[in-house]
Amino acid sequence: MMRLGYSAxxxxxxxxxxxxxxxxxxxxxxxAGDTRHAVRDIASVGYEGxxxxxxxxxxxxxxxxxxxxxxxxxxxxxxxxxxxxxxIYDEILDDEFAKIRRAARLASQFGAKRLVxxxxxxxxxxxxxDDIRRLGAGLDRAADIAAEAGLExxxxxxLGTLVEGPExxxxxxxxxxxxxxxxxxxxxxxGGDPVRLISNYAERIAHVHLKDLDVETTTFLPLGEGDLDxxxxxxxxxxxxxxxxxxxxxxxxQGHPRAAAExxxxxxxxxxxxxxxxx
Numbered sequence: 204m205m206r207l208g209y210s211a212x213x214x215x216x217x218x219x220x221x222x223x224x225x226x227x228x229x230x231x232x233x234x235a236g237d238t239r240h241a242v243r244d245i246a247s248v249g250y251e252g253x254x255x256x257x258x259x260x261x262x263x264x265x266x267x268x269x270x271x272x273x274x275x276x277x278x279x280x281x282x283x284x285x286x287x288x289x290x291i292y293d294e295i296l297d298d299e300f301a302k303i304r305r306a307a308r309l310a311s312q313f314g315a316k317r318l319v320x321x322x323x324x325x326x327x328x329x330x331x332x333d334d335i336r337r338l339g340a341g342l343d344r345a346a347d348i349a350a351e352a353g354l355e356x357x358x359x360x361x362l363g364t365l366v367e368g369p370e371x372x373x374x375x376x377x378x379x380x381x382x383x384x385x386x387x388x389x390x391x392x393x394g395g396d397p398v399r400l401i402s403n404y405a406e407r408i409a410h411v412h413l414k415d416l417d418v419e420t421t422t423f424l425p426l427g428e429g430d431l432d433x434x435x436x437x438x439x440x441x442x443x444x445x446x447x448x449x450x451x452x453x454x455x456x457q458g459h460p461r462a463a464a465e466x467x468x469x470x471x472x473x474x475x476x477x478x479x480x481x482x
Contacts, residue, residue, distance in 0.1 A: 205446060205447070205448075206251050206252060206407060206448050206449070206477070207208060207249075207251060207252070207448075207449055207451070207468065207477040207479075208245075208251060208254060208280075208282050208283075208448050208450040208451070208467045209245045209248070209252075209253060209448065209450070209451045209452075209464050210241065210248055210254040210255070210285075210412075210451065210453070210462070210467075211241035211245070211253055211256075211259065212254075212453070212454055213453045213456050213460035213464070214234060214240060214241035214244070214366040214460045215234045215236025216232050216234070216236075216329040216454060216455050217232055218232075218234070218235045219232060219258070220234065220258045220261065221329055222468045225325070227302070227415070228298040228299075228301045228302050229302070229397065230288065230302060231257045231258030231261050231286070231306065232256035232258050232285060232287065233256050233259055233261075233262070234255065234256055234258075234391060235376050235423065236250075238259045239269070239273045241253070241460070242274055242277050242279055244461045244464065245277075245349070245401060246277035247277075247461075248277040248461060248463065248464045248468055249369045249468055250279070250301045250451075250468065251275045251278075251279065252280040252281070252448055252450070253279055253280070253281060253392060253466075254281075254282055254283040254319070254452065255281065255284060256286075257284055257286040257302075257309060257310070258305035260284060260310065260311060260312075260313050262471060264309060265304055267312065267381075270313065270364065270466040271313065272314060272403055273292070274313075274314075279356075280314070280315050280318060281314050281315045281472040282315060282316065282448050282450065283310075283313045283315055283316070283319050283410060283448070283450065284306060284313075284317070285320075286302070286306040286307075286308035286320055286321075287321035287323065287459060288303060288341065289322060289323070289324035290323055290324070290342065290345075291310075291326075291331070291334045291338060291341075291365075292321055292324070293319060296445070297343065298349065299399075299406040300344065300345070302346050303320075303345050303348050303349075304352075305448065306318065307349050307351070307354055309346050310354055312355050312437070316354060316371050317354060317355050317356075317357065317409070318320055318332075318345075318349040318354040318355070318357075319359050319410055320342060320345050320356055320359065321361045321364065322338070322341075322357075322361075323335075323365035323366050323375075324364065324365070325363065325364060325365060325406065327336070331476075335365060335366075335371065335374050335375055335378060335477065338365055338379075339344075339375055339379035339381075340378075340379070340424075341380045342358055342375075343379050345381075346380070346381045346382075351393065355381040355409055355410075355440065356381060356409075357383055357384065357408075358379070358381045358382070358383060358384060359383035359386055359412065360372055360389055360390060361387065362389055362392055362421075364406050366391075366393075366396060367393035368380065368388075368393045369392070369393075369396075370457050372395070372400065372404075381411075382407050383404045383405050383408050383409065384408075384409065384410040384413035385397060385400060385404070385408065386414070387415070387416075387431055387433075387436055388415060388416040388429075389450055391416050391418065391430075391431055392416055392477050393427055394397065396436075396458055397431065398432060398435045398436055400441065400474060401432070402420040402443065402475065403438060404442060405439075405442070405445070406443075406444075408440075408443055408445045410447075410448065410452060411440060411449050412452040413433075413436075413449055413450065413451050413467070414426070414451065414452055414453050414454070414470055415427060415428055415429030415430070416429045416430060417429050418430045423453055423455065424450075424455060425456070425466040425467045426466070426471065427466070427467075434474070437476070449471070449476065451468075455468040464480050
């Protein structure tokens, strides 16, 4: 059954943990805002689930009840945790996998079932001939680490990484068996057609990120406020056979993040998502 979630990223945007400056194994994503405040807002709007960064959980590793209690009180399910790595530099791979292993353990400890993985660094001098292969091998190993922790892993193509456009995604998926987390805005901003890519890789989809896009400015927007064909996107998701969480993941917003969450929920409910089926 399709269920609706909203990522905590909108409450402050993405930053990195300070310890990562001196230690690759300690370089986690994090949200600049208060995760507990985000959880309460997301639940109050009417979403059933959320996604956080690995570093958001790291902040509560020594006092987990402070976050778990808020999730329970809000009746909000922690669905997924986002992590990532460069994957292409042999010398730091062991440290990167140590970080991913810790992220997977934290995700499992806090009740998540999914690990969303980004990454695939671009070299300053341009991609190396073997970099996509290295990324594919790294993602398969990361997926194994996730499975050991009881999590399902999926890969999230992202602007600024090796896999921005559809050609790179096709090359990667020929080299890796990891599942797919399509992000509608990143796919479009990278030159792809989200409807076509969701349809082409329907059997690999294990998680979905939804956000709209102003194509001219590459600005991410609440659903229905940009240029993407969301009716076509949602039809493609339905047709793919995927029948699980739809996670709205808006990286930033000019106004209050709760208002953005409300706008996207209204859009989805107007199209029959998140509305109880009448007997």
